[in-house]
Each structure stands twice: as C-alpha cells, then as structure tokens.
Amino acid sequence: MIFYFTGTGNSLFAAKTLAHEGEEVISMIEAVRSKAFHYTLKDNEPLGFVFPVYFYTVSDPVLEFVSNLTVENAGFVYAVIPCGASIGAAGGFLKSELKKRGLELQRVDALVVPDGALIFYDIDSPEKMGKRLETATKELASIKQAIDRREGNSIKGSPVLGKMGLAAYHACMSTKAFHADEKCVGCGTCASICPSGAISMVDGRPAWTKSKCLKCCGCLGRCPVSAIQYGKKTASRGRYVNPVLK
Numbered sequence: 427m428i429f430y431f432t433g434t435g436n437s438l439f440a441a442k443t444l445a446h447e448g449e450e451v452i453s454m455i456e457a458v459r460s461k462a463f464h465y466t467l468k469d470n471e472p473l474g475f476v477f478p479v480y481f482y483t484v485s486d487p488v489l490e491f492v493s494n495l496t497v498e499n500a501g502f503v504y505a506v507i508p509c510g511a512s513i514g515a516a517g518g519f520l521k522s523e524l525k526k527r528g529l530e531l532q533r534v535d536a537l538v539v540p541d542g543a544l545i546f547y548d549i550d551s552p553e554k555m556g557k558r559l560e561t562a563t564k565e566l567a568s569i570k571q572a573i574d575r576r577e578g579n580s581i582k583g584s585p586v587l588g589k590m591g592l593a594a595y596h597a598c599m600s601t602k603a604f605h606a607d608e609k610c611v612g613c614g615t616c617a618s619i620c621p622s623g624a625i626s627m628v629d630g631r632p633a634w635t636k637s638k639c640l641k642c643c644g645c646l647g648r649c650p651v652s653a654i655q656y657g658k659k660t661a662s663r664g665r666y667v668n669p670v671l672k
C-alpha cells in the first residue's frame with residue numbers, strides 16, 4: 427500500500443512506478459478529505475509514503491494524514507521523497523511522526539526529480555528535465571528492488587529541524603501573488619486540481635478565495651494555456667508537469 431501527495435506529478439509517478447500489480451496507491455489529500463484514516467495491510471505487505479519535500483521538511487497534508495493514521499498488520503515501512511536537490515530533515519521528521527502512530531519507518535530515499543517549483547526559480551531546459559526524469563526512473567527501479575528485499579537504511583534529519591522548516595514554510599503560504607493572465611480560457615482545471623481547495627471559478631475565471639495554499643505549483647504546471655502567474659516573474663518562465671499527469 428502506498429500513500430502519496432503530489433503537486434506537479436513527480437510523487438504520483440514515483441508511487442506508481444514503485445507499486446506492484448494490484449497494489450493500492452492512495453492519495454493522502456483524498457484520504458484526509460474523506461477522513462479515511464484506517465487501513466489493514468495484507469501479510470508481509472510493505473507500507474510506503476511518497477511526497478515532495480517542501481522547505482527541507484514534511485508538508486502539512488502528509489502530517490495531517492499521518493497524525494490520524496492507524497494501520498493494522500504493518501511490517502516494512504518506507505518513504506521515497508522527491509526533491510529538487512535535498513530532503514534535509516524530512517526523513518527523520520517523518521520517522522518521529524510515524525513512531526507516534528506505532529509505525530517504524532525503516533527506509534528513506536531522496537529522489538532527485540525534474541523540479542517544477544517555478545514560483546521560486548525558472549525550470550531547467552527540456553533536455554535537462556528529460557535527463558533528470560530518466561535518472562529518477564532508473565533510481566526508482568533500484569529502490570523498488572531494495573524495498574522488495576525489505577532493506578532498511580540510515581534515516582537522517584532531526585525532528586527539531588523539521589519543525590523549523592515547517593515554520594518557515596508556513597510563513598510563505600500566502601496566495602496573494604497568484605492570478606490568471608489574459609490567456610485564461612476559464613476551463614476550471616486549476617480550481618479542480620488545487621489540493622488546498624484555494625481556487626474557485628468566479629464569473630468564469632479563477633479566483634484565489636483562500637488566503638493560504640500549499641504552493642505546490644500544480645496550478646501553474648497543469649494550466650493548459652500557461653495562464654496562471656505568481657507575481658511578475660513566472661510569465662517568462664517555463665512550465666513543468668510530470669507526464670503522468672498529462
């Protein structure tokens with residue numbers, strides 16, 4: 427059983443790649459919305475968590491899900507954490523949160539992926555993004571084999587640093603700078619995919635009706651006409667979404 431959260435698709439891609447035939451891949455956002463917090467594993471079934479690192483830590487939807495989670499018959503527990511460069515304290519922080527739920531995290535892998543966090547910086551060239559995805563795909567194959575062998579590893583990152591990262595993240599969640607430019611066709615994709623439920627369609631155009639969101643960049647990457655902007659910088663930047671979401 428694999429639980430995932432994704433903004434631009436890398437984590438869903440990773441979760442689907444890691445899953446064996448018939449294995450359940452469950453959205454933590456959907457689970458929180460429907461209050462589905464209780465699960466039972468088959469004998470010897472591994473339990474995986476796949477989600478992007480934000481501010482070198484674990485983000486709110488994952489923490490909210492984990493803090494309510496109960497799992498019966500759990501054995502090997504692992505996490506794969508997609509990142510642009512480094513997962514910082516995310517592994518150790520997740521381990522301490524899972525421990526509170528009686529779950530022993532045994533393996534954490536950072537997975538460097540094509541990074542579409544374009545509210546912060548421009549994305550790489552398509553060639554570089556393609557190479558990153560190719561490398562990540564190979565890396566996932568070897569992680570999957572290690573999981574199949576139930577191979578643990580050393581999990582780094584202090585929960586205190588994880589909480590500090592979270593505080594920094596919380597200070598940067600404002601939706602103020604988001605807007606749709608003249609290219610917007612009013613399709614409503616952004617409103618339907620926003621994991622924060624922060625976007626509503628008002629008079630046929632997106633409006634950010636919540637003051638905070640996860641800043642996952644999914645709306646920027648998944649808008650079919652690249653009409654979503656964040657401040658002035660994103661108009662000249664590229665867009666990225668993992669092919670799994672296309």
Ligand SMILES: Cc1cc2nc3c(=O)[nH]c(=O)nc-3n(C[C@H](O)[C@H](O)[C@H](O)COP(=O)(O)O)c2cc1C
Pocket residue numbers: 431432433434435436437438477478479480481482483508509510511512513514539540541542543640641642643668
């Ligand atoms: C709000 C935000 C914060 C991020 N913080 C980090 C970070 O601290 N370290 C890092 O290496 N990558 C960071 N990234 C990059 C993401 O981890 C990377 O884009 C990831 O693949 C996104 O996964 P997804 O496609 O499943 O949403 C950040 C991205 C966003 C949107």
